[in-house]
Amino acid sequence: MEELVVIGNGMVGHRLVEALRDRDTAHHWHTTVVGEEPRTAYDRVALSSYLDGASAQDLSLTDVRGPHVDVHVNERATAIDRAHHTVTTATGRVLTYDRLVLATGSTPFVPPIPGHDLPGCHVYRTIEDLDAITASAQGARTGVVIGGGLLGLEAANALRLLGLQAHVVELAPHLMPAQIDEGAGALLRTLITDLGVHIHTGTASTAVEAGPDGRAARLALDTGTRLDTDLVVFSVGIRPRDDLARAADLTIGERGGIVIDDTCTTSDAHIHAIGEAAHHRGTVYGLIAPGNAMAEVVADRLVGGSATFTGADTSTKLKLLGVDVASFGDAHGRTPGALDVVVNDAAHRRYAKLVVSDDATTLLGGVLVGDASAYATLRPLVGSPLPGDPLALISPEGGATLGADALPDTAQICSCNAVTKGELTEAIARGNHDVPALKTCTKAGTSCGSCVPMLKQILTQAGIAQSKALCEHFPQSRAELVEIVQATGTTTFSALIEGHGTGHGCDVCKPAVASILASLGGGHILEGEQATLQDTNDRYLANMQRNGTYSVVPRIPGGEITPDKLIVIGEVARDFHLYTKITGGQRIDLFGARLEQLPAIWKRLVDAGFESGHAYGKSLRTVKSCVGTTWCRYGVQDSVGLAIRLEERYRGLRSPHKLKAAVSGCARECAEARGKDFGVIATDQGWNLYVGGNGGFTPRHAQLLAADLDEDTLTRYIDRFLMFYVRTADRLQRTAPWIESLEGGLDHLRDVVVHDRLGIADELETAMAHHVASYTDEWAAVLTDPDKLARFVSFTNAPDTPDPTISFTTTRDQPVPTTTTVNLGMPARRPQEATR
C-alpha cells in the first residue's frame, strides 16, 4: 500500500478522496487528509444557506473516513520536506507520502486600506466567518459589502437575511464585471435595488473608520461620502493559498497559484495541486467545476489512468437574491469578429445576450439575467452550430423549443461534474432510466442541479417514456386530472374515465381519482361508486393487516389525551380482544379487528368522543407535538395547543400521499418537526415554518419556508402550501420529492406561498376553508348509514360468521396473528408499490 497525503479538506480535496475511493477498489492507496478548518469538508458553494436555515450538519459532505482514509481536522500543514517526502503539521505530526496533493484553496483578499482589520470587518468564506458575521450583526442595523461580484452579492443577501440594511460598493462601473456585460449589469442593479439593497458602483472604498467602541463604524468612499455602518464584509477577490508550495520551492504562477501541467502535477513529479490553489495554463479558477475536474484527473492518475485536464468552462448560473443570472462561454465577446445578439426587455425584467461567430452560425457564449431558464439548453451549444436564428433562441417563446436533440454528443451537459451528453446516453443505454439513476451513476446533476431539466430531456429523447400518464387508462398526469375535475365539475370516476380515459380503470387510477374527488370536496369516500375506487385501507376505513384483519387508530390530536379516553381505548381493546401498541405517531393502534367487528368497535369509540385518525388514508396523519410552554421549562410557545389546532384544521384532507406534521415548543425540537411534511418550530417571535421533511425510505430534513410568523399568517401559509401540493403533486409523491420536482424548487414554492407570485393564494385559501367547513368524521357517518354499514360483513351469505382462516396466538400477553401454513411455499413476489 502506498501513502497519499492531501493537504486541505475543502470541496476539491474532498472530491479527490471520494473519486479515489470509487476507483481504487484494490486499496492500493492509504490516504491521510489534513484540514485546517475545525470540521470535515462541507458544501462551500451552498455556504449562504447556513444563514437561511441550514445547519453545519446539513452542509457537510459525505463522510469519507474509513479503514483506508484518515482525516485530521483542525490541523494545519506547516511545511513540506520534498527531499524526505514528509509533511509536518502544526501539532507536530509528521506524515510521510508517496504522493502529495495540495488542495489548499484560496483566501479572500483584503485590500490594505486603513482600518481593514478593525473589529466588525469580515470576510465570507467559511462557516466560522459566517458565525462571526452573525455575532457582529447582533443589534446592528447596517452592513456594507465591499465588492459587487458573485460572492459580494451573496454576502449582501446574507446581511439582508440577518435583518440588516445592506450596501454594496463596487469599483467597476457595473455589478459582476467578471461574468456579465454592462447591459446585464444595469438590469441586475435595478432588480437588486428593488429588493432594498443599496448599490454604489464605480466607487472605491478608501478607509474603514472606527467608532468610539473601537469597532468599524463608517466606510469612507472616494466620492467623499461616508457610509455609516455596523459591519463591513470584504469580497473583492481571492488569492490562491500557495504559501506552503512557495516555501517548498515549487513553481508559482506570476499572479500566484501553484503551477500545474495537464496531468495536474506541479514542478515536483510527486506533488499535485488541484482546485483554487492551482494555476493551470495561466488561469486560476475560482469555481468548483474546474476543481472537481482536476480532482478526477488526479484520482485517475493515481490508479494508473491517463486522464488530463485541459482547461474548463467557467460558465455559471446562479440565483442571486432571487434573481437569475447566467453567463457562459465567451460572455464578453472577446473572440475576434464576434457579434452580439441582445434582447433587453426592461418591461419584463429580462436581459439576454448571445455572442455568435462573425457569420452568425456558431454560438460562442452569452449572458442571461432575470430569466435564465434557457441556460440549460444554450450552454451546451457553445461551440456548436446554431440550430436556428439566434434572436429566436432568446426571444421569450424561442428558448423552450430548443431541445436536447439539438446538441452533439460531445456537449457538456453537467458542467459541475463534466458529464457529456454522450456519457449520459451511454448510461441510459446501460439501463439507468430515470434522473435519480443517472445522478448516481454519472454524478450529473448532483452539484448545482441546474442541468437536471436537461437530464429529463435527454431521457425523453432516448425514448425513455418520461410518461406522465397515470396508467394505461389515463394519458394525463395526476395534476392534469385535478385540473380536468376542477374545470368540468366531474364528480364520479365513471364520468371521468368515459370522458377522458379508456377502459374500466385499475388499482392505480381508481384510488388516485378517488383521492382527487375527495380533495376537491367530493363527499364521503364510501358513498356509492366511490367505495369501489378506494385503495385497500380506505375501502373499510381501517388498515389491513397481513392476516386480513384490520387495525383501528382513533385520532389523538397533538398526542394529548385524557385519562378517561385512555381508559375507553383500554376497555375497547380488552372487550374486542385487540392487540394494542403506541405508534410512532403519538397515538394508539388497536390491531386484529375482523371486518365485521369494525362498526361495533367504532360505535364504542365514537360514543366516547373519538373520531377517525385516518391512519388508512393518504391524508393528514398526525401533528406531533412536544409539551412546549404547557410544561417544559424551555418552551417559548404553546406547541401542544397549536398542534391540536393544526391537526383539527387539516384532518381528513385527502392528498397525493400521506401528510405528517409536528410542532416543537423551542429550537430543541423534541417533536422532530423537521422530519415532517410540514413542521413548525417556536421562536421567541412566533413560529418558523419548515416544509418537505420525511422519514421513511429516503429521509429528508424539512427546509425553512418562512420565519417568525404569527399564528394567523402561519396557518394561511400552511393552507396555501397544502392546497398547492394537493393540486399539483404526482400520485404517491410526498412533499419533499414534489418540492424538488417544482421548477425553481423551494424558491418557487416560497414565491407561490409567501409572495403569491402566481396570484392563486386566495383561491388556495378558499379551497382550504371549504375543506375545513365541510369536514365530518368518516366513521360517525358510516355508523348512521345502513347502506355503508352493509359493507362491513364477513360473508354476504353469512354476515356474522368469522373468517375461518383467521386465528390468533398469544405473544407477550397479547393476541397476534397465527402464522398460517398457507403462507409456506407461496410465491413471495411483491409488485412495486405494495405498501400503502
Added chain:
Amino acid sequence: MTTTTPTATWIDACPTSRLHPEDGVAVLLPDGHQIALFRTRDHHLYAVDNIDPYTGAAVIARGIVGDRGGEPTIASPMLKNVFSLRTGQSLDDEHTRLNTWAVRQNQTTVQIAVPAQEQTP
C-alpha cells in the same frame, strides 16, 4: 362466466341487489371454501377464490376491479397482485392463479356452481 358444469350443484350466493358493480363480496361455501364474487360495470359475473395465494389471507373480494388491456381484472388488496377475473391467472406471474367458479343469475339470486362429487377443485 355463465357456463355450467354438468355435475355441478348451484348454491345461492346472494340476492342480485347485494352485488353492486365492481364491488366484490365474499361467499362462504358449505365446505368452508371462500369465494370472491364480482359484477363488472358491463354486468358480467365472475367468481374466483377469495384467498390471496401470496399471503393466505381471505381478502380478494375486497380488491379493486378493473381491466388490463381489456382483460377484466381483480387486484388483491394485500400486495396488489393482479389476476384475470376470467381465468384466475395472475397477470404478473405465470405460475400463480386463482381457481374460478361458474356463476349465474337465477331470477333475483346470484348462484355459484360447486362440483357435485368433489367440492374442492
